[in-house]
Amino acid sequence: MKSKIFYTFLAVLMVAALLLSACGTTDEEQTTEEPVVEVSETDAPVVEEPVTEEPAAEEPATEEPATDGPCLIIGALYGGPINDAGYNQAMHDSVMAIQENIDCVEIIEAENVPEEAGATSTMENMIQQGAGMIFATAFNHQYPALTLSQQYPDVIFEHAGGWEMSGNFANFFGEPPDTWYVMGVAAGLMTETNKLGFVAAFPLGWTNTFINAYTLGAQSVNPDVETIVAFTFGWGDSAQEADATNSLINQGVDVITMHVDSPATVLSTAESRGAYSIGFQSLAAQEFAPEYWISGIGFTLGDTLTWLASNVIDDSWEPIFLRCGIADGCMAMGPFGPNVPQDVQDQVLEALAAIESGDTVVFTGPVVDQDGNIVVAEGEVLTPDLMSSVDWFVQGVTGSPQ
């Protein structure tokens, strides 16, 4: 049958065309089953004591002299793509800041490593390449990293946001609740309907804490404010995020914020409906809401990670449970949008200053939950280890926390 041969040929041709076009859009060879490992080397390190008299700089370095090897190889792995304008981009930017501050480090990165098995093999691969320090930035990376830290006692492991500790395993993170409180102040001042919308992926402890801090902040300047929560049940289910954003706006919400991986869909949907928005994770998100952006908060852990890496280089690293807030420069607030009046900006900055100076502590008792129970007693403060397992919403939140 001639037609059969023809269609066979046609199908093969089309598959080939598809594959070729796919390759054309990416610069590097990438596979999805294996995590992508990108090696970015430093520029030729500064030669302080030339071994030979010949100036090394005149010739392109074809081989690295033994004395010029990197002082530390750092392996960093991320749960998602590093250009997501969200959490992974914020972590990537922080890791790359080490490179800018310390010239002689070499950084090996791996993105899209969401699950535990992939994390283990990726980290082992990095250690084989000589990594002396590992930054594991996704929630799921904690236990693989902890297991490996026992196998490789000479390698330092740092996990973002975890709680386990050992001799060569520690963790670091920003303190988002403080900044969420400040964002709440901004939202409470901007809202006209007194209804704030929060699009969240899952009712997890930390997410609930963010929602609570945000609401408390808003109530501090506007006691009538109500926060309405909608869960999408996926860190990247964009269509559901758009649905949830619209649903919130249709109930009268006029300020939208979110805790999902990429803020792009929520921000652009709010923008299309004329609702104000507040960004979270990475400050790169503002471009999605040019007109109705109020402000945003993002992780800026560059200096902290640099400090950790320099400790490893001069052998003074010790495992510490590191949490640093906006006062320490680990979190930063984005610029205000064009529609935010000056007096609102001033009040928000005042609230920020009160947080930075320690005058305002977000979860100071008494804190009352939706049903009127006291969850943080008078005179007490909610500690960070309890924040990760919060299963209640403060009064003024509409939605179910579990």
Add this chain to the structure above:
Amino acid sequence: MTLLSILGMISSAIFSGTSLLYTTLGETIHQRSGIVNLGLEGVMLISASSGFAVTAITGNPYLGVFIAMMAGGIMNMILGFLVVTRRANQLASGLALMFFGFGLSAIIGKPYVGTRINALPRLNLPGLSSLPRLYSSLFKFDFLIILVIPAAFFVWWLLFRTRWGLGLRAVGESADTAFASGRSPFLIRYQALFLGGMLTGLGAAHLSIAYTINWTEYMTGGRGFIAVALVIFSKWHPLRAILGALLFSGAVAFQLLLQSSGVQISPFLLDTIPYILTLLVLIVWGGARRHAAPASLGRIYQGVE
């Protein structure tokens, strides 16, 4: 419940139902010709990612929609080669196509994650511009939404009012008989797959270029499979598919409304409402004998050498 929240639910159902309806129409055509395409999820992902990528590169969303459409058709040609020419098992081939789509779309979309694109413009419907923006923005539709109901009628006309449609349905009922009456089951099935793939591509384009204006990995979140269920729901009829798609996406909007109206039911449970509804409908519909599936659905046509 305010007027706004009810209108909003309708608007959400239309917006998120559009991609479902295009995909369901595509699958209706496949299945009417006797092919179950379980790879829809993968086809949608490839279309969504390549459409998004082209829009990001060229800045032209219409070109993106066109590319998404062609990508859908071409992806289905792979399935066609497997199940029509190579006579492979349809279910296994479909699943393989899906996983292929998962991987390939991730590579295509990778450089454009977090990229801001020009979305498909939303048009002002006449008479709405006098309303407050909160209301008028509910019914500012892009051209893919406006065309989706006409597309359903077009598919209906194509299947039930043209000779080509008659031949396609004949192949779906009994490929041997259709062959005996002078039609080529191979050719018709390839045509059905290509057309269905283009419709699936339109649905995916709406998802990434018009509605969410974003590309994330696995962003379809099971919509390909929901479309397969909706084909059964609509009893392989394009016009009933309109109802099915609206009902499902309406249920999604409804559960979000319930969640945020302070009902003290676990959001985990509310999230399952649309899927429970789908299951219930399949159970109720399952017993009926009339308008049942095309007789040779899933069967391989061995051909006459």
